[in-house]
Amino acid sequence: MPTKYTHVNGHAIYYHYAGGTTLPDVVPDFSRGRKILFLHAAGSNGHSWHNQIGHLGATHSPVAPDLPGHGRSSGVEGLASIGEYSDFIVRLMDALEMKSAIIAGRSMGGAVAMDLAARHPGRVEALILMATAARFNIAQDRLEGLRAVTVGRAPQAFVTDGYSPKTVKDNFAVIREGWMEQIKTDPRVRYTDVKACAEVDLRDALGKIDRPTLIMAGADDTVTTVNDAELIKQKIRAARLEVIADAAHNLPTERPAEVNAAVEKFLSELR
């Protein structure tokens, strides 16, 4: 799966994509099928979408960036708010010569996608929202715990609560892989990302969104629940909800076949 750098606002932004490689200053060919921009979750990076890029890349043009300060993108800090991230995505799309695209996002990435659709609708052809919420329910002591890591009071916690009990039991490799990706990003970035999620409220913005929307939720997700997904569906006109069994907050890596099938079906229905 090829990767490349582009430059946005003084950041070197790493992105994962499909298809042939090109010279450093030449944007890859994104003319296959639909352009789909995949936005990762708090403290994560674009590699978390590798199952989607691998599968969809043959017939579409999926792209998954590492947001500033994440993964292999430059800088030691993330951006301070969901709004700053969606403004950033607009400039990233300019750099990738994408007038518009289907925007997919998980968790924090889903919030960025919703904000983008509300404030920059011209850039958004359709939305795919996975394991996300219009208003996140983040306990103060979760935030404190993430902050404690940044000052060395606690190590990063290896926990499995973003995963379905089925994944824990039968597919632990996915959890280990998720951990290896998580530690590639500075814990301070994870903390400020979760803080940005705690501070965002997109409930009123949802009414402004009039793009075809696929909402996906893991049945066992306790971080962003099926109820959170229902609340989004109620407010977006052209929205449909798919609940994926035996999956939780990390559904794209937990049940990639089901997620890919749902996405492909959604893409085929779009004009």
Place this chain on the structure above:
Amino acid sequence: MSLSRKAAVVGAYEHPTRFAPDKSMFQIMAESVRGALKDAGLTIKDVDGLCTAGIGMSGMGIVGFCDYMNLTPNFVDSTSIGGSSFVAHTAHAAAAVAAGLCSVCVVVYGSTAASSRFAIGTGGAGGGGDPCDQYEIPFGPTTVGSYAMVAQRHMHDYGTTSEQLAEIAVTMRLHASMNPAAKYREPITAEDVLASRIISSPLHLLDCCIISDGGGALVVTSAERARDLRKKPVYILGTGETVRHVADGHRDFLEIAAAQSGRLAFERAGVTHKDIDLAMIYDSFTITVLATLENLGFCKRGEGGAFVQGGRLRFDGDLPCNTDGGGLSSNHPGMRGIFLVIEAAKQLRGECGPRQVKDCDVALVHGTGGTLGTRHSGATLILSNQ
């Protein structure tokens, strides 16, 4: 023949990156050279001397960098003695210029330690494969452990406390909060330092330097030429360098290279401790700063703990130290000696904005390289804007 005031630093540039996975070490170095030459008002065509060293570089790395830059200098120096290398390079560049071996010498450093993920202090023993290592490697030494041993000894002999070491970290972080390029800028307290997990007793996480990518470059030329260039020259008044080692087990742990290199630098510069307005002290760990201040003679042996308390090292205190935030908070890609000279130059020129030291006319720079508890180097410079 004295070297004093024969040469000056006329260009100083710290690369703004702290994490650049898109760049190679040589790219960071080239961008730093460009920045330093622009600062000096010179071009690459003026450069006829080059000094560099680096962890990610082979012994012939300097030749590789000359290939990258298309340089064929009259003077090359790749003295590789750890983080102090670039402080020593500055002295060597001054000597080369004074001796007529070259006329414009660049000192440059760059590293992708963070994005390339190599161990700069915790995992490795900081280099091995020399005959002396065979007596130590079987016991599993680490770089941080070597520094921790010095801290243990200091606490044992003089009752120095973790709280006292913590003050150093707190001050470096305060300074970093005023440096937009620093990696960590959120203020910390002594309590934060003590509550951070132990890496190697008695050193906590926040007693240890950060890991970053980074780089920088300096331009050194003659005092005469310096007068015609863009900025106020930063004259090199005195230099000194040496090493310390295990000495067959007879080593006094608490006497470090700074005792000798500092004495040489002060003698050659003809200044005393009270003339020093700024001390740029290599801060791989809090103990490095404390031990260095004692060995340079700013306080008596054993009194370092009390000396660093009460805000003495603050940018507005009696002996401002590491006003850029140091390796403890701003920038540490593995060998940070060059940043000591860069910040000293900026302070002496009055370019430091909110962290500017008032009436900063004479600065001392001390670099430490290697492992303080076993084999290390020390290089001292005394610089002035007059």
